[in-house]
Amino acid sequence: MLDLASLTELLSQPRKIVITTHHKPDGDAMGSSLGLYNFLIQLGHHAKVVTPTDYPEFLAWMPGNEEVIIYTENKDLSARLIADAGIIFCLDFNALGRINEMGALVGESKAIKVMIDHHLEPEDFDDYRHWDINACAAAQLVYTFIANQLNQKQYINKDVATCLYTGIMTDSASFRLPNTTATVHRIVADLIDAGANNSRIHELIYSSSSENRLRFLGHCLANCLEILPEYNTAIITVSKSDIARFDVNTGDTEGIVNYALSIANVHLAAFVVERTDRVKLSLRSKGEFPANEICKKYFEGGGHRNAAGGQSDESLEATVAKLKSILPQYKTLLLQ
Structure with a gap:
């Protein structure tokens, strides 16, 4: 496994990076992916979010969504991005089967694979793992990856905070589940301080039904x-x-x-x-x-x-x- 110092060194220079998540992405999948994307582009990385499938329209307002590539709608471009990537971040899933056809492409890629996830029993396809089954959301782990592991909390701007807040809010059922700990609330407070508009995010997610x-x-x-x-x-x-x-x-x-x-x-x-x-x-x-x-x-x-x-x-x-x-x-x- 790659150690944190080596990963930090890799991320110190601009890289071609793909961020992906599970099929039929939910609020945490897209929130964590776009939160990480908005962080990485500030560092000069050539990052792209590539999702295995489409996702709900009520998530399309998040910052960076216009740059998302949907594999089922653009397979050739997706395959090229994965083949050319130096690093692939795998968010909110821990088995390649969870990304459907993309699993084979990611598995065959020579890129460094970073798993950020909170599900049980991860597969051993990754080179670096930030994993905690007690986390309420992958977005919580993206926050701790940026703020604690990379020590770059200053890059959690309004766009990053908005996406990560969305991921934590949706995967915690609006902060109702038992794993919404005091630590989670402190993270959420940080995200609000960084610019996440909590009431507006809630409205966009839960008050936009057809x-x-x-x-x-x-x-x-x-x-x-x-x-x-x-x-x-x-x-x-x-x-x-x-x-x-x-x-x-x-x-x-x-x-x-x-x-x-x-x-x-x-x-x-x-x-x-x-x-x-x-x-x-x-x-x-x-x-x-x-x-x-x-x-x-x-x-x-x-x-x-x-x-x-x-x-x-x-x-x-x-x-x-x-x-x-x-x-x-x-x-x-x-x-x-």
């Missing part, structure tokens, strides 16, 4: 929500026809699972959606219940204890039936 998304949310809660009181579990099941009916776009399903988890006495919530190629699951839990264990053992996924995701090649109905069949194994935990 009419279709709001009607889709209403449909999910009124017609797709099933409560299993014997297991303190709620499941929202969405079919391809639902997706087509409400013209659901990237990001429109984000956060819907949290409405199910907000129900009193619900300790596990699942959002199960039928996509074109497979069924996707998003699980959220309260307390000590291991949502990530269910995703890892049964649905080819993983994540954090209280927030995890998975997938299934079975039908929507079979996937939901499988999920329900697993619940008896966890009944004691769910009823605590």
